[in-house]
Amino acid sequence: MSRVGWCAVTATTRQKILITGASSGLGEGMARRFAAEGRALALCARRLDRLEALATELRPAAAQVATAHLDVTDTDSVPGVFGALADELGGLDRVIVNAGLGKGAPVGTGNAAANIETVQTNLVGALAQIEAALEIFRAQDRGHLVLISSMSAIRGLPRAQAAYSASKAGLSALGQGLQAEFADSPITVSVLLPGYIETDINRGVRTAMMSDTETGVNAMVSAIEKESSWAPVPRWPWVPIAAALRNLPDAITRRMV
Structure with missing residues (x-):
């Protein structure tokens, strides 16, 4: 099937959806949205x-x-969990790699464990999920892989968020590589970059750019359903901010982060 033909039928075929990190925050919000539409869910x-x-x-x-219980840092367990859930649902149409961690400390201040745990969860754990999802999709010759990255992937953040932004930049790079690999195939890859959305991971962050959870989840689900290849969410104010972070000189963007 051509790429155009494939995209034309995705709205009716993405019925069986696996979401990791689904017990709270954005994962829970997406699960609620898809459930309300009568989808089959693996959480x-x-x-x-x-x-x-x-x-x-x-x-x-x-x-x-x-x-299913899943700790994505137990990378050996991920393929078995994904496989069992795929069997229970009779296949998977979409996998949303959402599980993530927001711990961190300024690098070199004696709190390396928090930074290492963040990278292990957000990048190594994500890679384990991607491996398991694509093994299923390759066998099916179809599927939609969604990677929940972050706006911080565009421009590295300082202090306690340095390791977090590095982990999300790595995840975005994985997504870009996979998009090139699966171009013009029935396997599609989306990379979403949420800005500040009101969840547990952003508790304590004070900014006028914080979106409420419902607005953030709605924007994410919309981008997922469109199968956008790369999408800052919500679009306002994060699309223009993304453009600024990518294109303005370092002397300016350093003051933005």
């Missing part, structure tokens, strides 16, 4: 009690809800 998270409570709430609306 993973470390906090299984919260995940099961969410699944119970979503089952009346969703076509199906399967759950």
Whole structure:
């Protein structure tokens, strides 16, 4: 099938969706949106009690809800969890690599463990998820891989966010490489870059650019459904900010971050 033909049918085929980090925040929000549309969901998270409570709430609306405990830093376990969930749903149409961590400390201040844990979760753990998802998609010869990166991937952030932004930049680079590899194929790859959205990971951040959770989730779901290749979300103010961070001189962008 041609790329044009494939894109024309995605709206009816992306029914079986796996979301990691689904027990709270953006993952929970996306799960609620897709469940309300009657999709079949495979939800993973470390906090299984919260995940099961969410699944119970979503089952009346969703076509199906399967759950599994998953710590993405236990990289050896990821393929088995993804495979079991794919079997339970009868395949996967979309995998949303969302599980992430926002710990961090200024580099060189004696808190290396927090920075290493962040990189292990957001980059190494994400790579394990990508490997598992694409193994399933290659066997099916179809699928939509969604990587939840960050606006911080565009321009490295200082102090406690340096390792976090590096991990998300690595994830974005993985997505770009995969987009080139799977161009003109029935496997598509989207990279989303959320700005400040009100979730636990942004608790304590004070900025006028913070979006409420509903607005942020709606923007993310819209970009996912369009299968955008690269999308800052919400579009305002993050599309123009992304352009500024990519194109303005360092002397200016350093003051922006």
